[in-house]
Amino acid sequence: MEQLEITSIKKEIQRLKKEKNAVVLSHYYMTPELQTLAGKGGVADFVGDSLGLSIEATRVTQQNIIFCGVRFMAETAKILNPSKNVFIPDKDAGCSLASSITAADVIKLRQQHPGIPVIAYINTYAATKAECDICCTSRNALNIAKSFDSGTLIFVPDVHMGHNLQKKIAEETGKKLILWNGICDVHEQFSGSSLKALKEIYPRAEFLLHWEVPEDAVAVSLNNRKGVLGSTNDILRYAGESASKQFILASECDLGATLKGMYPEKEFITPCIRCPNIKKINLNNLLKTLEAIDTSESGRFEITLDQELIRRAYIPIKRMLQFA
């Protein structure tokens, strides 16, 4: 897209947001123009990680929420805010983790492990959440798992995050996790061998690793090297607090742009792996979504969930928010 065209689309988005009483919530994985705040030349009214966006969704005053993220995130906003209209610019923006597990799978797991509490990562669809005891995001997963009295817990669906959590929880509490076999298509690609090679090229760089990267990649990276294994928010905070000037990022490519924007004096080496789902959202379909609000076209973009499903899926999300 030409720069002039981008500028006029952004201007039109800003105008339509006012006209249609709409707010744009945008995840840190979005392309820079979608996650930059409106006051700084972008179009977002709030940018955050999945937990930050869930919380923000409960505070907005506008009637219409447009979610620049993937579908499970927009569903969470709808569950937390059923009286609002929630839209996503492309309903096909899915998630390999969310589609790896269904409500029926959770019911079966419960039958196989009676009485064991089930923790669902927020990267699940509403029907799956409704069968679980509590949700978590990468930011609060550890505290939530530690809060249960039970010595065994079921954690779904991310197997790598589960193994990484298991290691920390076992060290601190001796608890055992029963895991599902879901993976994030993006974080799965950070292998031990690729990170080891980067470690040799950049001997002074610290590692910024998302919980969802495979455990062999974590072992190779953090062995004798400073860095962080955690949530998107942990990564952003650590990069700011560390005295280091150079980091290797193992997470979504555009988080590298977020980091550079926040800490321009630091260097972020980012093997550029993009989430093909979240990248289905762009300035063009955001504009189309705004145009569709209050017209017969709005159903193409609006998240609709059955009232009873909203009621049931709200219970584990509300429990999670006590740990925010």
Ligand code: 13P
């Ligand atoms: P957080 O925003 O909670 O870190 O997770 C983003 C995500 O969906 C990773 O797959």
